[in-house]
Amino acid sequence: MDRVKINQHVSFSNVIQGFWRAKDWQWTPQQLNRYINELxxxxITTMDHADIYGNYTCEGIFGEALKLSPNLRNHLEIVSKCGIILPSNKIEQADGHRYDHSKKHIIQSVERSLKQLQIEQLDAVLIHRPSPLMDPHEITEAVKILVKEGKIKSFGVSNFNKSQYDLLSKCLVCDKLHITLNQLEVSPYTLDAIEDGTINHMYKDDVKMMSWSPLAGGKLFDLEDEKTARITAVISPLAQKYQVTTTAIIMAWLNKHPASIMPVFGTQKIHRVDEALQGMELSLTDQEWFDIYTASLGHDIP
Ligand SMILES: NC(=O)c1ccc[n+]([C@@H]2O[C@H](COP(=O)([O-])OP(=O)(O)OC[C@H]3O[C@@H](n4cnc5c(N)ncnc54)[C@H](OP(=O)(O)O)[C@@H]3O)[C@@H](O)[C@H]2O)c1
Incomplete structure (x- = not known):
């Protein structure tokens, strides 16, 4: 499996497993431990989390599974996110739905993630979503402290557009800190980050990209959806031609982008992971790539 260098301290597998849905899987720690080992x-060594997943429970579920094999953590890179507050009885400040990018909240959230995951250090922490109230100086202060205390190996963002990235990046650079990652929604179904230039902007600055919901959260299999039906009409013959599944073609499509976008899967089925890995080995022609692209757009390119 190819690896992607994030900074001088850490590299990720170029396919990542996400744990947003892990609470719904209702697995025992033993079952989850087995799945992580299979990955x-x-x-696939990079695991994606957020403090809020599963009403603030998914990190804890993962931590229990990790504890069963004390050496397993040394084979993994663990990413988490912070900055969203959801109403919940699980944490004290969760009394409404808002973003909190204060230094205090970022540090507290990372410390809680470490405790829940039962680890000493995150390989990356990402600001989950940009906030209209975002103060880049506060975030920079938090990152500075977290790096100094050895609680994070790298720092990134998620769902940031070009201007939000520029604002924070400029402030971090003054302290010789960097945004190393931007996690964006990208799939043949969701082209916004390609269309609005966000991906190009990240690529220019060598910011590595993770694509969340690379299968559009399962929407790419819902043939009742008009856009999916258009895309599937192109993908199905390609799947037949290459003797692979739809999932593999979607992965091949993402992987053809020159920016080395790392897909973050949400499946709980190892056979789907294997299909995806098959797709990472597959080379679509430019024409095949554009046929999927224009099917998603719903019109031809100029
Ligand atoms: N940064 C952000 O704002 C953000 C937002 C959302 C998600 N994320 C991250 O991205 C990760 C992945 O998100 P995701 O779960 O939406 O990713 P996804 O891989 O696009 O979708 C996974 C969903 O699709 C279903 N699926 C896969 N193959 C299928 C098929 N052939 N037929 C029918 N259903 C199929 C899966 O069910 P099975 O389990 O049955 O395969 C699962 O429910 C999350 O875990 C999280 O880490 C980040």
């Missing part, structure tokens, strides 16, 4: 056997 590692396939070279």
């Amino acid at each position: 590692v056997e396939r070279g």
